[in-house]
Amino acid sequence: MLFNSYSFIFGLFPAVLAGFCLLGTYRREWALLWLTAASLFFYAWWRPVNVLLIAPSILINYGLCRFLEHTIERQPARARAALTGGIIFNLCFLGYFKYLTFGTQTLNDLFGTGFILTQIVLPLGISFITFQKIALLVDVHAGRVGRFTLREYALFVLFFPQLIAGPIVHFREMMPQFRAASCRFDAENAAVGLSLFFFGLAKKLILADPLGTMVAPLYDHAAAGLPQSMADAWIAALGFTLQIYFDFSGYCDMALGLARCFGIKLPVNFNSPLKARSIIDFWSRWHVTLTRFLTAYIYMPMSLSAMRRRMAAGKPALGGRDRNASAFITLLAMPTIVTMLISGLWHGAGYTFVLWGLLHGTLLCINHAWRLLRPSLWRNTAIYNRRAAPAAFLLTFVSVVFAMVLFRAPSVSAAIVLWKGMIGAYGAALPQAVLSRLGPIGSGLVALGVHPAWTSGSFLLMAASRIAILLVIALALPNTLELLAAYEPALGVKPARAPGRLLRLASWHPNETWAFGLACIALAGMLSLGGLHEFLYWQF
């Protein structure tokens, strides 16, 4: 069941919240049990058989956690073996459903074999669930988590606001909240939660989804190998970047809002990533909890292990004045590339995702290298920060947009077609109708080599204006976390110390203006749930 469906908004969610608050007035345990059962129902809605897959996985992982608790001090070797076994079990579980088909295809591509697999249906949210379970096993092994019951573990894994697409939460940040939750109706939580939810719904349905319809034909053309004009290629790249931006931003807001209605604060997962001024900054804003997971459980162990080996060999570490290329490559570049490769694979089983991960890994390495080198090239940091900021923003933005093409393109060859289009390899073309309306400017453009094309001028204008509006929203306006900062919309979010004028004016408060404003936003979102999806006939 999707958050943006009639059945969820008008059926399941109100029913679960009402049951939770009602049972909470009698016994907290009943309310939490109800929440777990409702989450399981939510999970089963899409494909009931998935419950048969996730339930044994929960039981096995819980058993492993208990085993680790008992053996960690008395039999550390057995505990370590159990941890390794647990991680392998979870990775195999994920690998079977998510990567077997891709692995077989890669094998066929590399060795010309002809293995055929029947289609394996991916259980909902398996990537998120697997990472959370692995993180918990590691945390239990490290002694960072106290004892817990099976019911608590099941609620942690299944809690429906974060079940499908994150955020990837830690047991230690969730369980104290569940244990302290009043499990009763709290008007402030409901007001903040519903506001977040409807902000997210509107982002998803009004801002993101129409872009999907807009860019789909362009990616189809690229997939067919048809050359793309510069304008169309940029529309495809920017359009999809903004689509996924508002889609994921909307989803994260909805998840935060739903959890908040039950008195639970989820961690920040999305924080205006397009405003980033470096790729490192981008990854501290985009899918924050994934970055946190990958950093803590993949990057850091790799980097620390390499560091220990270097130190044992008497080689310098990275930092201070003793910088050298081998330290950079061993301690930073390699772990970064591997981590981002895994990130790419985690996002999807396909060559395009692998390349996307490698590309971002490379960009991160370049960014890190620049951070190390820049002080010796440009000594005055204050002036550098001021003067280089616009260029840094632009470079980051363009890099992200270029890389996003891989995320959407159905194949690497389609992505190459679009990239070539973006750099003008197929020439620049504008619709004849647009050129003729531009008058002398149009003639000037033709003289500069812009070809007239018999394509729809209205599409170009609609796409350009839509992209421009959404860029202003993404880049110039405060985000949801900033608007609701006074009410801690996500774990640890605090109001800005010196908020700008716009933010001071627009900050969310439970007043009449926002009640009406949110009603408009909520109605706009709910009106966009359904639609008369008919064939659009607009061309002549």
Add this chain to the structure above:
Amino acid sequence: MDIRFDAADLDRVASRRQDASAFLRKWLMSLSVLALMVATLNLLVDPYVVFGTPRLPGISLFKPATKNHAMLAKTFQVDRAHPHTVLIGSSPVHIGVDAAASVWPASMRPVYNFGIPGAYETSTSLQTLQEAVTTGGVADAIVFLDFQNFFSPENPDPVLQEAARRFRFRPDGTPNPDSRQQRATDMVLALETMGALIDSLTTIALQRQSTVLDLAPNGSGTEADFIGAARDDGMHDLFAQKDSFEAKRLDKLAPIMAGWHGTLPDMDAVASIIAFARTHGIKLTLVIAPHHVDALELYWRAGLWPRVEQLKAELAAMVAAQGGAVTLWDFLDYSSFNTEPVPTAGDRRTPTSWFWEPTHFKKQLGEVMIQRMFGTDAPKFGTQLTPDNVAQRNAQVRADRQAVVCDRRGVMLTALDNPPTDRCAGTRTAHAPT
């Protein structure tokens, strides 16, 4: 840990809760009122003519939003029209054949135009005909056939997919149990969706424009889009843009069509249309719609003309097998109607008389066709096809084409960049209307 709250803290918490409770009450109230207002507005404006709300001058007299929802609008509208004659086809019919034209014989009225823009499968025509007949009282059906629709891509017509749940009958003639529920859903969506709200507001905003797209109660569409585009860009650009589009479309279709062996695909859909008409006692007229010479030249270039001739021959044979119960008219030829010159680039003033662009004829030509088929004193345009005259007709059209490409190639845009190499000796000029 010693946690203490003083009275001020408790007051602050209570105050915040009160504020939040008041906020939720006001939010819920605003939401309900706004939702009611939206439903009322959509019902009043009725942008998709789903409810049949009386049209109000200045508010809802014209229905521009039906442009993208023609199937939805017409499925509801045809119930209210109670037609004697239905016109079936795609956008050329929707725009080019006026159901209210004065040339319709009195015995055939009222006429309803069930042409669906964007429909590209012959089977869509069968389903729209079935739907029209459920209204009761349909005695005449005129089905316009498009050559290219006989080679539709493999994926189902999206127009038909969207409407399949709404129609009262399935393609096999059995009742559709989902129809009632889908129509109820359509009504709810026409009241409470963002698209409907935007379309209602757009409908109101566009009422005062000089040319507004509309859907008449008899199903006929207006030519407002073409009028606007011709005014802004000129007729040349309209033709050139459509030529470019058609050329790309034919690039995809040509390999399938050129190498086709045996009976043309989709002929079974025509057979079903004929059988359905016979079963329900409906007088059926099949029409091969006219194209401008630009479009015809694209067929020639793609090597598809033999398939055009095959279509005519197969249709003539199929119709003849019905023993006179069905009539077949062929307007896909060369005449002064479709060989009028296209104005030059940049000319935004000179109009054309008969075509908006290569595949969409104007209402004037629609009237000529109605007169030719059902009236008297009509110009000699098009031919009623039979198995006896189809070979002669095909030969005549080839000869007329030769004359056009040799003597009057300036009339078409498609001939400019790649002149035909056919021999021109002994050709004659296409016949003029009388």
